[in-house]
Amino acid sequence: MKKNLYYHTVFGRKNVIKEFIFNSFLDMASGPRLLLEVFTRTKFGERYFSFSTAIIFTVVLALYPIIASNIPSFDNYAYGREAEETGIGTILSKYFTWYAYLGAFMYQCIKRREEIKREPSVFDFARFSLSTGVVNPAFYDFKINGQTPTPRQVCILLEPAIFLGFGILLAIFQQSLGYLLIFCSIVYSLSWKGAYYKGDQFVMDKIDKLIANEEMVDSFVNGRKPEETRGFETYGKRPENTDFRRKVAESFFENDDDEPVQVF
Template identity: 30%
Template sequence: MKNLYFRKVIRRDNMLLKFISDVLQLIEKPPRLLLSVFLRKDFGERNFNIVSASSLAFVLTLPFLGYLFMLIKSGATFGWLSMFNFFWLAFIIAFMFMSYRHHKTMGFSLTKYDFDKFSLKEGQYNLPWDKILLKVNIKDRLSPIIAEVVAEPILCFMIGFVLMIIPFTRGVGILIMISSVIYGLSYLGAYWRSRNSILDRNDERIMNEDMAKVFLGDIDMPELPENTRIKLPPIIPTKKKNKEGLYNQIVVEKRGVS
């Protein structure tokens, strides 16, 4: 049952956190894709596709192509293929190679689909993070959160930091470091949103139960019994007919999923 009083009056968003979460959702896809092809396997169809990977690879190639165009325009020879450019291109090639492997493994088809599969699946870990975290006394229920918010981003950040120290891989290193930070924050935001969603549904359930006691029972306001967990204004109708009518307008039956 949908409780309009809870949704419009009681529930409040932390606007700052919501703004940060919205910004992360706008920018998180490319960094997550960039790292996920190396960190995971067995993706859902709508979480990974070769078109998105190819588009990202093309965008990453644009700075290199722009630099190449300027050198050719100035009459430079093939000396432009410096070690920096070579490793930047090598990283893009490695990214596309892994992306193509995932694409072939998934067996994408426009006319067929296995409807037992979850199309938004974020992939399985390539590394056995559950076993690794268990050795450091991280409980099973916490291991997915620690793996996605801490372990995977830290691993990538360390690799990026090492590459940043080396002059000719500095560009790739900085790219990986920035991506790893956004990667971890994006999963933190996803867990924060999912937790809030569960708590919202639970609070709404509690409010429905306690409102039923107040509006459909024989309780006089403003005093509430000890077993109620909500706060209501003191202008509740006294007549049973009016109480029931108001309750039916506040607590409405859901149509579909909202």
């Protein structure tokens, strides 16, 4: 495989800070995604779905109402009121939908774990271990502008839209679960949008490298304009002699073993 040193040097620069923030967000989004996708997807990859992570999230979210209910509010301090004692019964009645959802979540996680156990071994090349699962086919029964939705539209729009709708409905009735679902659905949509963005960028990088390889001679050696080289253009001064330009162009390319590649 030819490596275009010119492309990597001139066009291959990356924004390290932007990539760090972007990748950090995708990593942090795994939790909110997990809380939703176990209901809409099946057959996760062995390394994608973590049952232990699901347990940790369940425990943390189960403790949240207890902790939140026993922290005195700002109003109590501002107006000198004493904090009301909150018992388990009060917490359960106030957060009934919260705990019901956690119970359903754990039930779905157990089902997903059992599915993984029944899947063929990843060591026999029978299954992609990082698979994000199989989307419920019912999502493809929806129509967007009269057309069957694409996998991208299902991930970014339809899947989170269901939870967003339920979240808004629950939030209207002052249910804390509603705010959690709204937050998770937004993160879910953005994380999938980010994943597809990374995939698009990777494919475009490969396409641009191929175009740069194919148009290098016409652009650098023959001096053709960008409109004649699919938009590719080389920058900088060039030798006046065509043979010298060709020799310089040859040095732009390397094989994997760093041997120069002949340019014809």
